[in-house]
Amino acid sequence: MKMLRKAILAAACTAGLAIAAPPAVAQTTLRVVMHSDLKILDPIWTTAYIVRNHGYMIYDTLLAQDEKGAIKLQMVEKYETAPDNKSYTFTLRDGLLWHDGQPVTSEDCIASIKRWAVKDSLGQKMMTFVDSIAAVDARTFTIKLKEPTGLVLLGLSKPSSNVPFMMPKRVADTDPNKQIEDFTGSGPFVFVKDEWKPGDKTVYVKFGKYKPRAEPASGLAGGKVVKVDRVEWRAISDAQQTVNALSKGEIDFVEAPSHDLLPTLKKDPNVTVFVSPLAKNQYVFRPNTLHKPFDNPKIRHALWYAFNQEDFLMATIGDENYIKPCKALFICDTPLASTKGTDGLLTSNAKKAQELLKEAGYDGTPVLLMHSTDLKVLTNLAPVAKSLMEKAGFKVDMQSMDWQTLVARRAKKDPPSAGGWNAFLTSWVAADVMNPISTAYVNAGCDKASFGWPCDEKLEKLRDDFARETDPAKQKAIAEAVQLRVIEYTPEIPVGEWVAPVAMRKNVKGYLTSPVPVLWNVEITN
Structure with a gap:
């Protein structure tokens, strides 16, 4: 048997497979439920x-x-x-x-x-x-x-x-x-494609030849030391089932536990609920500028009056401990945060929105609004948008789908009648939306822009100015000018900020404070 084992390992090495020698003890497996299935x-x-x-x-x-x-x-x-x-x-x-x-x-x-x-x-x-x-x-x-x-x-x-x-x-x-x-990557884990089963699980194993840095891990930097042999992402879409599995010890870590179930988890003596200071998020409404009616910036601008952030936040998160209405485009309590130009906006002023639609010549073209149904923190966004838009005078065709279908569909430039779309809502982690360059939906580079494809020379000129500027005070002034142009042109609308705790068994140690959930440095203790 030992000879056979050696022969298998030798054959694997000859084939150039980067596998670690089998551990002398039973493998340690970290079982995780992420916020979405991987497709x-x-x-x-x-x-x-x-x-x-x-x-x-x-x-x-x-x-x-x-x-x-x-x-x-x-x-x-x-x-x-x-x-x-x-x-x-x-x-x-x-x-x-x-x-x-x-x-x-x-x-x-x-x-x-x-x-x-x-x-x-x-x-x-x-x-x-x-x-x-x-x-x-x-x-x-x-x-x-x-x-x-x-x-x-x-x-x-x-x-x-x-x-x-x-x-x-x-x-x-x-x-x-x-x-x-x-x-093929060079990171700390290897993707086991043969065990990938969308809707069931995704498997990774420790890359035995990975060379971590010598520095301690901090955020996304430092030594990426893997302390488990295997990680399994389990696909469990039901929030209550996920919490039950964590409480029973059937899984070890939950990336996005439902906010309404957090009180239950906090009472569990075997579970830790952790709120990372880097886990702030921003909800965003994204219109498609290619097709009617949102090819008209004046029609898009009416949405700033139609919406209010409180309705979106309470319908999705529902707990005031984890939400914050914030009109600043570049995240409240950060260097570039500003409320300049936002007076009177995001107040559900349906009458004002109706007046703007009439002035813009809105002809009743339906808005095909994509509705993500399987991610708890997104599920209620589209219904709120639909209600507020209809009060403002829009006709809305809300079509429901899972998040992965939405992700694939939003990449299509086809007209809504041919499989395309007019709008959707999503969420960005704060690290992605803190300045005019990294904020993807402020990119107004036409075909080079993200799905929605806004095309605006004024915005791009301001983003160029920001990229060239090194003085923080001048950067702040440019960021405010960007915000004013975003309000006028409307490539996106921020509809509130929220924070996302994670939950884990108390024998799971070493989880890092980071804007991204990473699993190196994590270990399972006895």
């Missing part, structure tokens, strides 16, 4: 957070932000900035390997940066400053700029969707508008 696997193709979470399991990043938001080295060993601030030279850490055993190279990273930058709002803007990205040798590459900008380090350390995950060149060469089919 899409390309974290560059979509901004969906469940796919971002999957990305952090199997991929790594060149730079990363710690729990205080400071930019730290990750895959990079060192970097140098030219005296004129128009060139960066990055050197990778020695010993970085892909899951197939091949070394990570500069060419891999260059291809990954380029693919990410096509899809990501911050990446797109960063690349307008880039003159060239070129390999110096297998572990060193340069980014040369046309003019100085702070977006390079900010972009390569971007903590949330889209994250600039590094992939092998053969994978990163995939058309950014097509999904990848090879899921």
Whole structure:
């Protein structure tokens, strides 16, 4: 039997499979329920957070932000900035390997940066400053700029969707508008594709050849030390069933427990409810500017009067301890927060909205509003929007679907009558929406913009100004100008802020304070 085991391991190594030697003791499995089922696997193709979470399991990043938001080295060993601030030279850490055993190279990273930058709002803007990205040798590459900008380090350390995950060149060469089919990463976990069963479970195993940094883990930075052998994401859509499974010890961790069940969990002596200070979120209404009626900015603008944030927040979260009405586009209590231009807005002034619709020539074209039904924190958003819009004089065709179907459909530019859409609501973690560059829905770059495809030269000029500016006071002034233009042009509408606790068994230790739920550093104790 021992001879057979050795032969199997030898064959696996010969085939280039990056597997760890079997542990001498029983495997430790962390059983997790995430906020959504995983059906899409390309974290560059979509901004969906469940796919971002999957990305952090199997991929790594060149730079990363710690729990205080400071930019730290990750895959990079060192970097140098030219005296004129128009060139960066990055050197990778020695010993970085892909899951197939091949070394990570500069060419891999260059291809990954380029693919990410096509899809990501911050990446797109960063690349307008880039003159060239070129390999110096297998572990060193340069980014040369046309003019100085702070977006390079900010972009390569971007903590949330889209994250600039590094992939092998053969994978990163995939058309950014097509999904990848090879899921080889270099991160702390390996995706076990053969055990992936959408609607049931997703499996990851520890990558035995991963080389963590020496620094302690902090946020998304530092040493990604894996302390379990196997992680299983269990697909349980029913909130009560999820809580019951956690209480019984059938699962170990819940990313997004239902807010109305938190009192029950807090009473359980075997469960810890944890609220990360980085887990603030913003609800957003996103109109599609390509098709009637929201191809008319004056019609879109009426929504600022039709909506109010309290209705959205109470219908979804329902607990005042976890919600905050906030009209600031760039998140309350952050450096760029402002309420400039928001007086009288988001007050459910149906009469004012009706007047604006009449002035704009609204002809009764129905708004096809996509309604996500399977994520508790999103489910009641669309019905609230429908009610408020109808009071304002809109006709609304609300179509229900699960979140993954919505994610796929929102990428379509077809007219609503041909499988397209007019509007949907979603939520962004605060780390994604704290400035005009990273906030994806402020990108008004036409076809290069995110789904909804706003096209506005004034917004893009302001975003360029922000990217060039380094003085915080001047950045604040530009951010306020962006907010005023967003109110006028309406590529999005913020409809309230909320926080999302996680819940775990008390024998689960080491969960990190981060804007993203990450599972390295987590261990199961006796």
